[in-house]
Amino acid sequence: MNKQTEKSARGLWLVFGGLCLLLTAALFVTQLPAGPWRPAAAMGIAGAKALVIALGFMHLSRSGPVVILYATAGVFWLGILFLLTFADYLTRT
Amino acid sequence: MPDATEQLQPLGESFSDRAHQDLTGHLGMWAWLASEVMLFGGLFLGYAIARVTYPEGFAEGSRELDVFLGGLNTYVLLGSSLAMALAEHAAKAGRRRPLLINLGAVLLLGGLFLAIKFYEYYDKALKGHVPGADFEFSGEHPQAVELFLFLYFTMTGLHALHMLGGLSVIGGTFLRTAVTGRMPGPLFVTATALYWHFVDIVWVFLFPCLYLVR
Numbered sequence: 001m002n003k004q005t006e007k008s009a010r011g012l013w014l015v016f017g018g019l020c021l022l023l024t025a026a027l028f029v030t031q032l033p034a035g036p037w038r039p040a041a042a043m044g045i046a047g048a049k050a051l052v053i054a055l056g057f058m059h060l061s062r063s064g065p066v067v068i069l070y071a072t073a074g075v076f077w078l079g080i081l082f083l084l085t086f087a088d089y090l091t092r093t
Numbered sequence: 094m095p096d097a098t099e100q101l102q103p104l105g106e107s108f109s110d111r112a113h114q115d116l117t118g119h120l121g122m123w124a125w126l127a128s129e130v131m132l133f134g135g136l137f138l139g140y141a142i143a144r145v146t147y148p149e150g151f152a153e154g155s156r157e158l159d160v161f162l163g164g165l166n167t168y169v170l171l172g173s174s175l176a177m178a179l180a181e182h183a184a185k186a187g188r189r190r191p192l193l194i195n196l197g198a199v200l201l202l203g204g205l206f207l208a209i210k211f212y213e214y215y216d217k218a219l220k221g222h223v224p225g226a227d228f229e230f231s232g233e234h235p236q237a238v239e240l241f242l243f244l245y246f247t248m249t250g251l252h253a254l255h256m257l258g259g260l261s262v263i264g265g266t267f268l269r270t271a272v273t274g275r276m277p278g279p280l281f282v283t284a285t286a287l288y289w290h291f292v293d294i295v296w297v298f299l300f301p302c303l304y305l306v307r
Contacts, residue, residue: 008182020168029305039305050294057290
């Protein structure tokens, strides 16, 4: 195994280590007293984990702009779906 | 590793060069994953509306789930994603033995995830917590808990079906490589890996939504 190959394999292990740390943090958060911030923190950590997987395992960190555009298109439309739906649900009287 | 790639992934007639072929393959896979985002997104939206409408009932329903098993399954799935990334790495380098070891690890960890999930389903069935005519629940918000469990079974069931599909493709690749000794094309392994990591990301959001909203 050459040095470059060995280095990129080590990078994958580092990504995995980071993901395990984030998951442990999410499990720790659920042990704290209940409050409205707790689900928000758990979802925030989930978002961070998804970003680490996309950048580290799915190679988005070294992909070109067209691949990034395709990868973010689904999330963009999902954001619009949530925004418009909750603009209705959260403003009903 | 251009030499290994050249040998394993012949250039298709419609492509001007290897970069063109790789980009087309990646874009096709990402376009499909975007459609999958919308499929799961609709379920997450339904969940979010019900969660906002019945916050106490959903918290009560979440307390019926086992955080230990859910957390364990998340570690298992993250481990399978690492193995899949290492398998892709080995495929690009044209290295057969590490490819087989890592694909085998993905199969084992994916199988373990499904076994734990089905144990959870079995436990819910024993307690009468499967939504439907025979649903039993003695807590404060039985109707909201039934809705929560309906979403739990639907979302985790759809996720489990995606895992079964992924494991079938990975199992086929493992067997073909082990029996014939021929390496799969790196682009094919990359596309499979993208799918597997996507399935991992879906679970990363399912876990807090279902297990941690207590």
